[in-house]
Amino acid sequence: MLGEGILRGLAETARNFAGSFVSKERMTTVEYPEERIPTMENARVFPFLVYDGADWEAGLRCVACQICEKECPPKCIYIEKSKDKKPDYVGKPQIYPARFDIDISVCMSCQICVEVCPFEAIKMDTQFELSTDDRFGGLLYDKKELARSNEYYHEIHPTEAAEVDARLAGEKLKSEAKAKAAADAAAAKAAAAAPVAKQAEAAPAVNPAETAPKAKPAGGGE
Amino acid sequence: MQEKADQIFILLRDWLVGFLPASWQTAAGVLLGVVAIIAVFPGLFALTTVLERKGIARIQNRLGPNRVGPFGILQPIADAIKSLTKEDVVPLTADHAVHFLAPVVLVIVVFMGFAVLPVGRNMQLVDMDSSLLFYFAMGASGEVSIFMAGWSSRNKYSLLGAMRAVAQMISYEVPLLLSSVVIVMITGSLSLVKIVEAQNQYTWGLPHWYIFTPWGCAAFLMYAISATAETNRSPFDLPEGESELVAGYFTEYSGFKFALFFLAEYLAMFSISGLGTTLFLGGWSAPFAFLGWVPSWIWFFSKVMMSIVVMIWVRGTLPRLRQDQLMNFAWKFVLPMTLLNLMVAALWRFMGEGWLRWVVCSAILIVAYVIAGRIGMRREHLGPRTYRYAE
């Protein structure tokens, strides 16, 4: 009959109206800024630099290799290398960035810098409420503003951070084992070099025994 | 006591006017009434804008404005400040005199319509013998100002919008008048005060409102449809649809002139709801005899607000009608039904009291509605397309 559809439509909207007061599925509005939807784990906004430990300068993972600067499509990263070196997480002296600027008004959040970094030094942050009224320098972040601790990284991306930590710990173990093996080989070599006249025929027997364990960690540490 | 509460505004006016010398008293009384109308109805307009936005929002599963006051009640103040401080942009080639006068004329004409509505017992501003005719005369004058608005902007979208709006208003004016003529025929008077008094009687506790009669119910439905179309409200809001014609005939208006058009549209909504309440829903009379102690103006405003709520509800529900669908509906469905209703009301009057006239009149109207509905819902047989090019 004519008009039936209209009446059914009116009933549906009335149900929507009444339901919007009582049920959550009919009133899905999240009243920002009082309430916020929790961000997902792989949300990404702008990059930040990770540091280990308590001191952000000493623990900064970045070694100023400038790969991210070269790979960044809009060229928003500016790095200046330092003149001296400081030891990194495995103890090896590395140079560090004297200046690391990211212009977040240019950054397009493509995450390429994160993908190419070999040192797990730069990761994506999830904060988006970054507006400022300083239009000339407010959106240019320097090294100090970009540095966040590894604990913060664990908070925002737990699984990623756990995986990165596990990998870095594994590499640390391998490099330590490698160093130990090298040290043992050197010690054995020194020990073997002293009674070299007496045990000239025993040296070829000892050497293959030491090269074999030396070759195995080198092959396993790839 | 209840008499006092009912007539409180009349007593207030008489007391205030009593301070003046006798020759000034009638003029001052009328002036006070005018001031009251200008204060009350725009205040209701402000409240309605918030109610509409929140109501439609809740229908659409979202919250409405809720930042400005508690639950967004003070939003109209923010809107008023915004529209007053916006720059008034008038196009260079626009007709400045007519462009300025169009919103002024529209607001004047819409306010004039409120002068004859009986808001309560003895509470109309002017009591004329042909007050219904006055109301429709004012409604018809509004169309000229809409045309003025569309023409003076020198903008083809405005002109198209104005033409469509005027065509729509004229097409729906006829069913509007014919539905009201049925009431005049049965009551025997064009005066709105007498129409309300004729409905203020009770049989077994139920009122004699005209909506409870078969011809009155049909007339009320057609009046409601025509009233929604007259005030350019959804689903008949093609002339002002934002996605259709930018903003139709008020494209070139900004700032306060736009606010005046907006005000005029909502006030027209109130006054046409007020007229519908007076004609069909008994005006200021109470629904049941035992509720007569509640002041009459409270009943009137409640009924008007109920009509507004239904208009908002319909706006949130129905999609917009296209121009040709609008016009077809008016001329091919509503107008024949109103003519049939006129004849049914005449039959009612001459059949005399009794249950037979109820059955016969209801039967005629329902059968006609079903047949017209079936004709209207027939599938159109689409033939090959023909084109008509402009010469």
Add this chain to the structure above:
Amino acid sequence: MSFMFWILAALTIAGGLAAVLLKNLVHCALAVTVAFAGLALLFLQLDAQFAGFAQILVYIGAVAILVVFAILLTRGSETPKKEIGVFSRTWLAGLVVAAALFAVLSWAVLQSAGGLSQDDAAPTVSVLQIGQALMGRYVLPLEIVALLLTAATIGAVIVAMHEKEDSK
């Protein structure tokens, strides 16, 4: 002649003169609307409520719209840009024709209005009496007018339909 009459008369005459003298045709149509409004107010001042409101409803609500649509649908709405000023070029001819018409009509009215004096109380004609007169004494003219209107409407529809078929 009361004060209100002079104001309304001035309004009506101003509207009429503007309709004859102005350059922009749509402005002329709006001035005619003002003249109609003035006439309606004159009727109301004479206590003829039905005539006054019917004048507004019919003339302003329908006839003025019709005139304006007719102007818009033809080329009358184009304004010549090179003319400056408010009055049209042919203002003198318009004024002469209007004055001539006014002279003829006022001669006819004055000839026939000998018996009325200004102090007679105007009879209040209610809508009921108009209705009874229309249905009683004047029913034949009413039916003829209705027939005429129906013929006009059907003629308009036929003309529009023919136009549609011609262009096929």
